[in-house]
Amino acid sequence: MTTIINAPAVTAPQELDRAPRPRRRTTPKFTLGRAMAWVALGAVMLITLIPFYWMLRTSFSTSTSLGSDPGSLLPVDFTFGAYERVLGLATPAEALAEGGSGASINFWVYLRNSLIVATVTTIGQVLFCSMAAYAFARLQWRGRDLVFSAFIAALMVPPIFTTIPNFVTIRELGLLNTYAGIILPTLLMTPFAIFFLRQFFLGISREVEEAAIIDGAGTLRRFFQVILPLGSAPIVTLAILTYITSWNEYFWPQLVGREEEVRVLTVALGVFRSQTPQGGPDWAGLMAATLIAALPILVMFIFLGRRVINSIGYSGVK
Template structure:
């Protein structure tokens, strides 16, 4: 899910930043407007769509609304792509590269730091998502870890939750995020001051 969202968002961001086409600014403004819409407003239409597609209580139903693109990812990568000097792209065009070739062979390798940062942020957001998986998943076959922790906490309402077991499960849930951040911490910090050339 994360890889698909980052990849398609990168292609859309490249189209907004480097390609010249009609209504580019208007379409980008619509994407920016998507950043202003609270996520809670999209839950009901997404739920109706997933129900009509018969994907309730499936992992694909949980992943589908955020599988392809997100306005934040497009905005984040567009800002970086816009800083890449035009001379680099023009030199590649003179050498016979196509726009697709420039994107895959030039822009993507130069954008490794922001793309990695975006992938980590997207993965963390998906991993910590709670309300949407709670709406869509009803059984153990599609229940994600965040929802499972809430179910585990509510299994013994009379005697109180098993705090030791709950804390151990919470540590297991947080451990992948800690490892991910430790591995990519330097790349994430470096991407804050990224530029078009190294």
């Protein structure tokens, strides 16, 4: 007699039978703390934007009418006269008629000077600081850590302390009222830029550089063909920060670049502080000139601000 034993059917694991369920997006629940955070952020944003709006409102007003209604939230006697004075489109008589000082600036010459100074300074700092950061991060040489510590210590020295030595040096070299005199003190390198790039270069894989050494690449070739392409993100960030800082610089260009041929835009804005028929500064012209001078940098940061913040955060973590 043959006994047939039915083997139990092999069942697939229960987990395999279940189809993966799509994840549902959970909407954040409304809480009092979240609402207070949004209110606080909105208040901070409003406080930040109010000065820019007030500059815009003042620039579209006439200087004669600003004193009659100083608390108005809207432009008083709306006009484009201040912008015409800044761009050199108004005559002194027209400027005086609107309560301006009658002064005007050679806007395009000063804009050219600012572009030259900011561009040359940015190129020089990016090139020399990246080379110094590479030497501190990737090369082995005696006294490297000691020299780097000295650079870091320089971060704690206020820039105003080096103003007089720099001025004496520029004067002795005969570079007053020249582009070179304005650019040279910040052309080569700054401690922050070296520290910023060094932090990123430390995170680049050693294997990549060792492969280049096996291929026979020297130090300069490794720097330009390996390190710079891999470090393009922080280098672009440094270029943006340097350009903004150089564009907004006022004290040093005012000190060594008084001649009109090399005067930058930020220094040229001071002409609108001269006396008006009302006995005060040309506030409308000053605000219009300030907005025009800040517009290129503002647009640059709107489009590239996230990249700057991400690169700074990454370097800080590394």
